[in-house]
Amino acid sequence: MGAIAINLQAVRERIAKAARAVGRDPGEVMLLAMSKSKPLADILAAAEAGQNAFGENYAQEAVEKISLAVNRHFAWHFTGPLQSNKTRLVAENFAWVHTIERLKIAERLSAQRPENLPPLQVCVQVNVSGEASKSGCAPDDALALCLAIASLPRLKLRGLMAIPEETDDFAAQRQPFSRLRDIVDSIRAAGVPLDTLSMGMSHDLEAAIAEGATIVRIGTAIFGQRNTL
């Protein structure tokens, strides 16, 4: 077995163990392999080992890989910062976007989503680390943004996403994830049906799963250190 297959197996075991530790079914947690900066060969090695959902942060880089793998039935997730001038590329090439933080971007994605594709699945990114992070909408703005997105015809709102500040302490890792879970609960209580919590990376997936993550986004633990672009 190659390194990527071995790493994938280890990550799946971590996910299963973390889920069982809190009485959750490991099948509730989807593994998104973050392949940004990695060559197509690494993606194909992961696919060989059963992985079919991949996350990318740079639209142009991703679209090159997507077009090379066009015959494979991979699910491509966009997880990077999204500017207006990249929305069309993303709307035309991805199944999911995790990083919506303002309505204007969501409106463009909805308008640009091709008719022959199913609605684009989206998550709203929320800033749960306060001033330490500049990405994501403010927690107080999440409900209004979700309500507006829910009415866009070519998007399917799935849930919330966060990238908390890094820390090694398990209890401290859980705090922002718990906050995101509370926000998702309050938005659901307001009548918006959300089923996704995209949270947890290589160093904190256990804490995220303990707080209800349904998608963990794992790069380094599968593919090794990232290549610089």
Ligand SMILES: *Cc1c(COP(=O)(O)O)cnc(C)c1O
């Ligand atoms: C790169 C990246 C990840 C994965 O990070 P690792 O620490 O390598 O697992 C997760 N989410 C986002 C948004 C990323 O950009």
